[in-house]
Amino acid sequence: MSTLVFLEHHGNELQKGSLGVLSKAASLGDDDLAGVLIGSGVRELASEAGKFGAARVYVADDPRLEAPLPQPRVDVLARLVQERGVDTVLFAASVLSADSAAGLAARLEAGLNWDLVDLVNDGGRLVGKRAVLGDSVYVDVGWTSEPRLALIRSGSFEPNATGGSAETEDIKVELEDFSLAATMVEQAHEEREGPAIEDAEVVVAGGRGLGGPENFALVEELAKALGGAVGATRAVVDAGWYPYATQIGQTGRTVSPKLYIACGISGAIQHKVGMQSSGVIVAINKDPNAPIFEFADLGVVGDLHEIVPKLTELVQARRSG
């Protein structure tokens, strides 16, 4: 096997998801495991990847690669895969990775399996594990040709630093005209306050079911009583009820606290992928058919406006008692 892991970075840091995928790839027994760093001024991040199992890190460093846009990355990846005879390219799912992987699939006529939660090396044959139909069925997926491309669901693999070091190799950057046609006019700057919700042991999250932005106070009070952080769904963030930095889901944070309490959240796949690996999930929602009840450990059908304040009081009493 000759595996390449796409190393996504942001704000001069390798993303945890990419390092998790790198650690997983290393555990599959590939002793020629490589990572690829694509960006501008990213060379210094290469050594970090070595600690997580990469034997080699290819670096495509070019000012034209500064903006996190997929198409120039497809050009770099396609050339690298073809010239080095890479047979497997793994991506930790993200907006950038998904668009890069799909562009690469078309460019190389390569099979892409997405939303994988595990990878197994079955005697040299790679098998992906995927949950489908609202996670009611698991399927084993494969590839009928090489190269094989895979997008791994967020949070599937934890980074595991083994302390190795990687050889760094600069690669040539040649970009297609159409790949440079889309330009970044304004790039997001992360705004964060308080402790990162990824590190919280308890997360209390609110969704559309709160009814209005003022009701986030209910969520905040419960979170405070439990010593936890506050999360939000994409719907309420897009509606301007709560800051983006608290958004949990596919285009937000991925959390796996010991306890996750969902208040007025339906549990659409967009949200689910960001919190499903939580230890214990409690859901409060007035709609008995909400998908969140399919994966909550304790589902409470009822009015959160009554239940949540009462719960906060009881928790406070217990903690001070």
Place this chain on the structure above:
Amino acid sequence: MSSGAFVPNFTRDATVRVLHVKIAVCVKYVPDAAAPKRIDPQTKRLDRSVEGALNPFDVHAVEEALRLKEGGAGDEVVLVSLGPQKALEALRRALAMGADRVVLVADEAAGGSDLVATSYALARALEREEADLVLFGQQASDADGAVMWAAVADRLRRPVVSQAAELTLNDGKVRVKRQTEFGYDVIEAPLPAVVAVSDAINEPRYPSLKGIMGAKSKPQEVLSASDLGLEADRVGDAGSRTSVEALVDPPARGDARKLEDDPNAAQAIVEFLAEKKLL
């Protein structure tokens, strides 16, 4: 023809648009949300014999195309789809909303196409349309795929932007505000371009009675793989590069509990948390 040589239908220095601006919306026919979904253990494919519908995420892309047209930024909205013949009925919902016509690539041989094969067929159909803007919805509700636009854009050699929460079309360029893991970006691309919109971008309209009545008489073109000149070994199973090898039961869920209209729900939650040693 090659879309690479295709010139955007605008002139920079003129205040009036000189040519027709065409918006193509790629839509998918999926099993209806209310229909029981299952994987056929024989074919290991999703059972598509149930009642079907227009992928709900694509309805937002249709709505956005109609708004662009109504706002004067587009002239024609064409639906492009790869699916079975019976998909036409579901696609009429988008015609009833206001789309102008449908191009459906319906060929038995294309059934089971994966990303590589589907993007090939769609790109061929889109090349034939020479659309200035190609729109996609955020994901397919059946396979949870959320990547088709990037594969199609690569085949068309056009710029692509995904996750659009706002979109404007001006002066031969598309300007998109989009959400990623890090917040909101603003991206611009010259036409022709490919954009995937999120479901937060708009609230789709319901078709009017007049729209529903008129939908049947709008042009609905059904093409076979050979009509489009598709190579037989590049669609369907033959053209696909991925496979489903086995169905496995999901891991057993723990002792999940559900309370309905329990007046002591808050107390019950506290007891549950205490039992799990979380308090």
